[in-house]
Amino acid sequence: MISIVTRTTFMFFLVMFALRVMGKKNLGEFQPSDFVSTMLISNLTSIVIEAPELPILYSVIPILLIVCYEIFTSIAAKKNDKFAKITQGSPKILIVKGIIDQKVMSELRFTVNDILEAMRSKNIFYLEEVNLAVVETTGQISIYPDPNSKTNINKADIPPFDIVVDGKYRNKNLDYIGISKQQTEKILNQENICAEDILLLLIDGDKNYNLTLKELV
Amino acid sequence: MKIFRFSLILFLTIIISSVLCSFYIRDNLSFYNIYLKNIESIDKNIEMAKKEYALLKSDFYTKKDMLQRFINKEHINEIEKNILLIENAIINNELTECQNLSIETQCLITQIIDYTTAID
Missing domain, CATH: 3.30.240.20 (bsu07140 like domains)
Structure with a gap:
């Protein structure tokens, strides 16, 4: 049992050190490579805690190696825009x-x-x-x-709701706005389009609408 | 740049030490295989087998703790179990059993070397 306690304590401080060296503050700031590193580090940490028969080095070495790769990729991305585009996107x-x-x-x-x-x-x-x-x-x-x-x-008391999304009616939202499906279809007839062609139809409480048609992409 | 230098040193240390560790594990385990091969090839001479076994045992227990830092403890325990079984066979003058166990342990050690040092 003492082995698990010492291993957990050691791994906790090691992961803290690893994340500190990687310089990440919260999950929202994570780039894909940061996310991969964090996922791998968390998995590697659990391996030696769960299996006391394994040498602690089986987790320590891969974690430190991942930290090194993370630092190398971030420095390479900083120096080279093309590399940054490949690893982090734009x-x-x-x-x-x-x-x-x-x-x-x-x-x-x-x-x-x-x-x-x-x-x-x-x-x-x-x-x-x-x-x-x-x-x-x-x-x-x-x-x-x-x-x-x-x-x-001109903003209405009731904000716009998505009435048609990707060609499909949101019946619940019709009730919020206080508009019927027939009334909506009338609007669409005036515009000379059918629901299937719509990507997004927003209607507010004053029946003002915003229409986005589907494009062939 | 400070962090880059630090990570570069860390990276090189890891790479070099892992290569050294691999050699250390392979050399030590191969050494046991040599002892076991000797035990296996000794025909009808239990005294020679005892001598080889004594060397194997003392070497194994000297390096056991160190090896446990790099190899799964279950593997070390398996080798230890086989070594003790060989001892038992020698005490009971069962040379054939002793030879069989030596072969079995050699296979086990070769497998462990593959697990720990091979690059797949």
Whole structure:
């Protein structure tokens, strides 16, 4: 038992040291390589704690080696832009002036829900309010709101809800807005399109809508 | 740059020490195999077998702790068990059994060398 206690204590401080040397503060800042290193380190740590018959070096050496590789890759990425692009990727512009770049969206395998979620987390509910949305290399979406949006958009009491996403109706959201499916179809008829062609239809409480059609990507 | 130098030194230390460790393990375990081969090849001479066995045993127990730092303890225990079985066979004058156990231990040691030093 004492062996497990000493091993756990030793591994705890070793992993603390490893993460400190790698210089990461929280999971949100993780690049793919950081994530891989952290995953591997956590697995390697558990190996010797769970199996006291294994020499502690079986975990210590791979952990230290991973720390070295992590430092080498981050320094190489700092020195060489091409290498950085390969290992960390590059930020991608997802929305420009309220228009979703569907090519980038499918490239990154993002869904409309991911975009709406990121907007909501920044207190943005209207797509028109987004001047620029960038997907960072960490996977987070950074949004620069339109500085004029507060004056240009007539906001309703009920914020816009996603009524049609990827050609499918969200029946629950129709009730929130207080609009029927028939009324929505009427709007679509006026625009001369069918639901299957829509990537995203947002309607707010005042029945103002924002329509994004599917593009062939 | 300080961190780079530190990691470079650490990396080189790991690489060099792991190569040295591999040689250390292989050399020591191969040494046991030589003793065991001698025990295996001794026909009808139990006294010679005893001599070889005494050398093997003392060498094994001298280096056991060190080897445990690099090799799975279960493997070391298996070798130890076989060594004690060989001792038992020698005490009971069972030379054939002793030879069989030597062959078995050699196979085990070769396997351990493969596990710890081979690059697959």
